[in-house]
Amino acid sequence: MTTETSNQERGLAERAYLTLRAAILEHELAPGTRLSVPNVAERLGVSRSPAREAIARITYEGLAHFEPNKGAVVADVDAASLVEIYEVREALEGLACRLASRRMSPQDVDGLRDLLAQHAAAVEAGDVETHYKLDMRFHARIRELAGNTRLTTQLELLQRQIRLAMYTTHRSPGGMPQAVTEHRRIVDALESGDPVLAEAAGRSHIGRLLRDLSAAERVG
Amino acid sequence: MTTETSNQERGLAERAYLTLRAAILEHELAPGTRLSVPNVAERLGVSRSPAREAIARITYEGLAHFEPNKGAVVADVDAASLVEIYEVREALEGLACRLASRRMSPQDVDGLRDLLAQHAAAVEAGDVETHYKLDMRFHARIRELAGNTRLTTQLELLQRQIRLAMYTTHRSPGGMPQAVTEHRRIVDALESGDPVLAEAAGRSHIGRLLRDLSAAERVG
DNA sequence: CTACGAGAGATTGCATGCAATTTCAAGCCC
DNA sequence: GGGCTTGAAATTGCATGCAATCTCTCGTAG
CATH class of the missing domain: 1.10.10.10 (Winged helix-like DNA-binding domain superfamily/Winged helix DNA-binding domain)
Incomplete structure (x- = not known):
């Protein structure tokens, strides 16, 4: 908005x-x-x-x-804070998927698949900027579909903090195909209409990012 | 004044x-x-x-x-908003239990059991005020043990919004024994050290409140 | 050459002035 | 008697004054 x-x-x-x-x-x-x-x-x-x-x-x-x-x-969002943020985001993004799975129409699913197709194309082309933008839009659309204003507000807040941290740490272009795969899994789960499955898909997506983060932290 | x-x-x-x-x-x-x-x-x-x-x-x-x-x-926190709040709280309280289960010491468990005993006694005595206070302290302690500052901040914010709504809607004294039972289940889960079990216990506790809320809404 | 102290500058936090806009209500016309 | 107009009071949003305090630098003493 x-x-x-x-x-x-x-x-x-x-x-x-x-x-x-x-x-x-x-x-x-x-x-x-x-x-x-x-x-x-x-x-x-x-x-x-x-x-x-x-x-x-x-x-x-x-x-x-x-x-x-x-x-x-x-703020200098350090690795420890980023872990906190991703922990919260994991739970909230899962919730968003669960709620969305209950309210989505087939048209909404189609809309997400459109986004997904564009995203996949961008990743295929190695377009990092577009990848980033479509990744954002994907999650934004899901929380919009969830229809919970407090949830939306919180996720947007977390998103901004993450974006701020992105500069401090590194952006991981290596995870682009992985993101598309996981997004697809999320859309599949949403389409199935199973709230539990949808939540699991959303959570594991963010959970993977969190684990990547922790791994990177141990290295650097 | x-x-x-x-x-x-x-x-x-x-x-x-x-x-x-x-x-x-x-x-x-x-x-x-x-x-x-x-x-x-x-x-x-x-x-x-x-x-x-x-x-x-x-x-x-x-x-x-x-x-x-x-x-x-x-703010006049209406039923719809309260549902939103509880949906978010359900996810976050589950997260708090999960995180707490990983960091708690046996002494921490003992501390919670102390709280629980006091709580049970208050409920036995029908002391609504003390019930309310100890219920708050129980959840406050868990999020403290979770050790995630953003999570804590958010849960406290939600708690205040709920408290504000409490006056508008009704406080449910009928749920007091239920609360103690569920809190005990949470402590048991925390003690087991199983994050998945702990999260489920925390979530179902809030989830039950959410369902009660929805039920009351349909009636009133 | 180093440690220290004093002073200048800058910043915060609070108080208040001021114009544009809105709300609310009383009174007037129909 | 009821609906509409007009005017006064109040409110918001922004600008600015001002004192206390802190920081930071530069000069000085040892």
Whole structure:
């Protein structure tokens, strides 16, 4: 719902928040960067009030954290935090699949298969950027189909934190075909209409990422 | 009747937030109440800046929601929202049990059994208030043992939203013995050290509450 | 050359001013 | 008597003033 489209009608604080968030997610503001109110205010061309509010929101959402007497600092999501995030995400993504399996129509399944086909093509072509984008859209679509607003909100929050961490750690292009395979398994499970199967498929997908993460951690 | 709550050395905004949150959770500010900035500021004896910040935080945490051109309104957590909340909680509480089962020491198990004994005694005596308190402490202890800060934060958020809804809907004293039984099952599972069993126990406990909720909804 | 201290600058947190907008209600016209 | 208009009070969102505090650098003493 909140894409980059309507940036005009909201207040300054809202736009400041979105701009700041984008800057952080694009790594324009690297982890460790101090987000002082006057600094952010000037950067975004607003006064201190909306800047302060934007920073507060960023901090609430875990994209920055407060250091006493130092203000907000862009979060450096380390491996341990990433494990925490993926543990929670594993449970929630499983839930999303379970809920989605109950509400999906055959048309919805077709829609996911479309996405899947595009995704497979992109991976076949080695297009990492498109892979990343379609992977996001796949999960976004599933949580949308789940129809649970709190779940959606949480998963989106986790997604952003992961995206922030992606820069710190490494993106794993090696897992692209694996992702497609697992996504297909998820769609198959969703189509079957079996909630247990669907949940298992969703969970194991994220669980695999978590294990990869732990493995990479042990190596590096 | 101003601020008799715990006054830490935190800032005014922090205290304002805690005071306001307590007022909402104690139903001193009923669902539907408008939280206008000047009103809250006067109520808490602070200026508009910390009041505004407190309201923003309350809103962010789902205890109030924004109505355009009306400001924040204390959330009226209806049955549909409660279902959403319990669906998420079911998954997360299961995760908490799973994680806890891996990190718990025998002493931790003993601690939970102590809690359980007190709880059982309170229920035996028909002490609803103590039941409620010990039920909370039981779950709080488990998520603490799980050792995942994001999970803890989320569960606490959900807990508060549920508590807010408790006033709107009904508290079910009939489920007290059931709760003790299920908690015992959870402790047994945790003690066994089997993550799968532990997760299932935690999930089914919340799942039962969710089903009770749905049943009550169909009746009322 | 190193350790330390003082001062300058910057930042946070809170208070308050101000304009645009909205809500609410009383009064008027039909 | 009822519906509509108008006006006043209130609210939000943003800008800014201000004091206390902290950081960080640079100069100085040992």
